[in-house]
Amino acid sequence: MAQVHLRNVVKKYGVLEVVHAINLDIADSEFVVLVGPSGCGKSTTLRMVAGLEAISGGEVHIGGRVVNDLPPRERNISMVFQNYALYPHMSVRENLGFSLKISKRSQADIDKAVDEAAEILSLTPLLDRKPGALSGGQRQRVAMGRAIVRHPEVFLFDEPLSNLDAKLRTQMRVEIKKLHQKLKSTIIYVTHDQVEAMTLADRIVIMRDGHIEQIGTPLDVFENPVNTFVATFIGSPPMNLLDGVVKEGQIEFGDGTCLAVPPAYSTYDGQAVTFGVRADNIMPVGHALPRGEHMAEVEMTVDLTEPLGTETLLFTVLAGTEVQAKMLNPRPVRSGERMTFQIMLDKCHLFDADTGATLKK
Amino acid sequence: MKRLKLPPWLVLLLPAILILSAVVLIPLVLSLYSSFTSYRLTRPDSIFNWVGLFNYEKAVTDAKFWAAFGRTVLLLTVALNLEMLLGLGLALMVSKVTHGQRLLRTMMMFPMMFSPILVGFQFKFIFNDNVGLVNNALQSLGITDRAIPWLVDADLAMFSIIFAEVWTATSVFGILILAGLYAIPRDPLEAAKVDGCTSWQSFRYVTLPFLMPFIYIAMAIRSLDVARAYDIVQVMTNGGPARRTELLWTLIGRTGYVDARMGYANAMGYISIFLAIFFTVYFFKKLTKSRKELGMGA
Numbered sequence: 064m065a066q067v068h069l070r071n072v073v074k075k076y077g078v079l080e081v082v083h084a085i086n087l088d089i090a091d092s093e094f095v096v097l098v099g100p101s102g103c104g105k106s107t108t109l110r111m112v113a114g115l116e117a118i119s120g121g122e123v124h125i126g127g128r129v130v131n132d133l134p135p136r137e138r139n140i141s142m143v144f145q146n147y148a149l150y151p152h153m154s155v156r157e158n159l160g161f162s163l164k165i166s167k168r169s170q171a172d173i174d175k176a177v178d179e180a181a182e183i184l185s186l187t188p189l190l191d192r193k194p195g196a197l198s199g200g201q202r203q204r205v206a207m208g209r210a211i212v213r214h215p216e217v218f219l220f221d222e223p224l225s226n227l228d229a230k231l232r233t234q235m236r237v238e239i240k241k242l243h244q245k246l247k248s249t250i251i252y253v254t255h256d257q258v259e260a261m262t263l264a265d266r267i268v269i270m271r272d273g274h275i276e277q278i279g280t281p282l283d284v285f286e287n288p289v290n291t292f293v294a295t296f297i298g299s300p301p302m303n304l305l306d307g308v309v310k311e312g313q314i315e316f317g318d319g320t321c322l323a324v325p326p327a328y329s330t331y332d333g334q335a336v337t338f339g340v341r342a343d344n345i346m347p348v349g350h351a352l353p354r355g356e357h358m359a360e361v362e363m364t365v366d367l368t369e370p371l372g373t374e375t376l377l378f379t380v381l382a383g384t385e386v387q388a389k390m391l392n393p394r395p396v397r398s399g400e401r402m403t404f405q406i407m408l409d410k411c412h413l414f415d416a417d418t419g420a421t422l423k424k
Numbered sequence: 425m426k427r428l429k430l431p432p433w434l435v436l437l438l439p440a441i442l443i444l445s446a447v448v449l450i451p452l453v454l455s456l457y458s459s460f461t462s463y464r465l466t467r468p469d470s471i472f473n474w475v476g477l478f479n480y481e482k483a484v485t486d487a488k489f490w491a492a493f494g495r496t497v498l499l500l501t502v503a504l505n506l507e508m509l510l511g512l513g514l515a516l517m518v519s520k521v522t523h524g525q526r527l528l529r530t531m532m533m534f535p536m537m538f539s540p541i542l543v544g545f546q547f548k549f550i551f552n553d554n555v556g557l558v559n560n561a562l563q564s565l566g567i568t569d570r571a572i573p574w575l576v577d578a579d580l581a582m583f584s585i586i587f588a589e590v591w592t593a594t595s596v597f598g599i600l601i602l603a604g605l606y607a608i609p610r611d612p613l614e615a616a617k618v619d620g621c622t623s624w625q626s627f628r629y630v631t632l633p634f635l636m637p638f639i640y641i642a643m644a645i646r647s648l649d650v651a652r653a654y655d656i657v658q659v660m661t662n663g664g665p666a667r668r669t670e671l672l673w674t675l676i677g678r679t680g681y682v683d684a685r686m687g688y689a690n691a692m693g694y695i696s697i698f699l700a701i702f703f704t705v706y707f708f709k710k711l712t713k714s715r716k717e718l719g720m721g722a
């Protein structure tokens with residue numbers, strides 16, 4: 064097992080720089096998820112760690128070695144690709160055993176390792192089939208099996224679940240988590256799905272445009288986003304953001320609506336801010352929000368509802384901006400209905416209106 | 425009066441049927457028929473002289489025929505394998521080139537643009553023992569002071585013919601294999617790298633299986649080509665000296681047109697066609713199998 068360090072790692076395609084001097088320290092047997100919107104450089108970063116993409120600047124360390132100039136096969140990693148990348152001309156058994164065969168292990172060793180991996184991933188009945196005769200989920204499991212037979216120091220996953228349907232994705236997510244608990248290897252996992260990131264990660268790395276925006280545990284990035292980008296990217300639905308100005312203990316929004324300033328932010332008088340609040344912290348009165356001291360009440364009209372079963376999302380307008388609120392213990396709501404909502408000011412965030420950076424409490 | 429009414433499908437097919445019978449069916453039947461007669465071009469009425477299987481018996485007991493047959497198989501085996509290896513090497517190199525790849529691809533096709541007759545003349549000149557390029561070069565480099573009889577010595581003549589054949593047709597393999605290389609998905613190759621393959625192992629276990637269908641297509645095309653090889657040999661050695669480079673079709677051509685024994689030539693022709701059919705069927709079987717291995721349909 065191994066630690067992975069990225070030191071000022073840069074990737075350039077010609078003059079175009081797509082990864083800008085990123086730093087990342089990954090502990091032994093940690094599960095780190097790189098997440099970010101499409102095109103932000105997640106795959107590129109992962110592929111540099113794998114050795115499939117040349118590193119334009121900086122250093123990548125795996126298990127204490129600088130691996131910049133080592134080919135993939137000397138890095139002791141294995142990778143699961145988004146499109147499975149199975150060898151179509153080999154049976155499942157051969158696919159699984161290929162890396163061991165290449166490293167000249169004995170047939171008995173190979174068989175044992177393959178059977179073991181097949182057992183873990185319930186692939187045993189499929190061992191003699193070709194990848195062409197497998198479903199998407201089965202192919203995905205083979206791709207994972209191929210990665211685990213070698214017991215590498217580091218696993219790299221590049222959006223391994225994005226080609227699966229929602230149900231299978233949830234199922235495989237659990238499988239991957241179990242696998243990590245069993246194998247205890249270091250995992251770097253790329254996804255653009257923040258739910259996957261939240262559920263799988265020990266730590267989440269949020270990237271945008273080739274920069275790392277924030278690194279932290281799932282709860283940490285959820286509760287303390289460093290800027291509006293992270294605040295809207297992590298968590299579903301995204302955090303509601305409203306622009307306003309702090310004035311004498313009140314935030315005044317563009318249309319003149321005022322809300323009390325969240326208590327932790329009392330020192331920002333006169334500053335233009337972005338006020339952030341999650342749907343979880345705006346609820347109709349009487350809907351399972353603990354009654355606290357710092358509570359604001361507003362009356363709003365519900366435009367649209369999205370019932371999700373255990374909860375219902377309510378789309379309303381606050382101070383001229385569309386916001387989403389949540390209702391636990393749902394009851395049917397008519398659109399156009401006026402309701403009184405409570406906003407939990409303790410849980411609200413203030414960001415700098417210009418930079419989007421979070422303001423210190 | 426009732427007019428004869430043909431079913432519409434027959435009416436629609438009739439033009440095609442007529443043309444096909446004129447250009448394919450009638451010559452085929454006629455030549456097959458004549459192979460059972462003692463037909464000589466010089467005595468047209470001999471076409472009615474039925475001799476049964478006599479021509480075929482004569483052919484299969486004729487040492488000259490089997491020698492030509494063997495030589496054709498030899499040429500086919502050696503030339504195809506050489507072309508495959510060289511074409512593969514060429515394609516691999518061209519695919520690695522980053523600048524001017526288009527130009528190289530076009531240049532690769534140059535040998536295919538010349539008529540085999542011209543190629544034959546060209547190599548006849550190159551391998552000429554007195555004025556030829558090869559001997560001149562060897563002599564001025566001081567490697568030898570003799571005039572090596574490239575087109576006269578039996579082995580050397582065969583070598584020269586194979587050389588010319590390979591020169592013209594390596595690009596067939598080159599182009600098809602290059603097309604194959606472009607069609608290989610990137611993912612399995614990257615997976616192989618991560619799985620620990622050296623470049624040779626990636627080539628051996630991933631690239632090559634993907635290329636096999638393309639190689640077999642080239643093989644099928646070229647086996648038909650070489651099995652009917654005539655022009656280059658005819659020009660370079662005329663099957664000689666003393667029939668030492670005689671191939672099936674130079675022998676058949678000579679028997680039919682020079683000796684005018686068309687009935688016998690046609691009989692040998694029909695036997696020879698089996699050679700071509702055999703190789704084509706063989707390579708198509710291989711092609712289907714290799715495609716199936718890759719999961720590319722039946």
Ligand SMILES: Nc1ncnc2c1ncn2[C@@H]1O[C@H](COP(=O)(O)OP(=O)(O)OP(=O)(O)O)[C@@H](O)[C@H]1O
Nearest residue numbers: 076079081099100101102103104105106107108255
């Ligand atoms: N070969 C290349 N040449 C030039 N630019 C490239 C190349 N490969 C990727 N890029 C650019 O690098 C950036 C990062 O790409 P990358 O594949 O890492 O994105 P990603 O975060 O994995 O996105 P996705 O979620 O869509 O997979 C993109 O803007 C992309 O256009």
Ligand SMILES: [Mg+2]
Nearest residue numbers: 105106107222
């Ligand atoms: Mg990607």
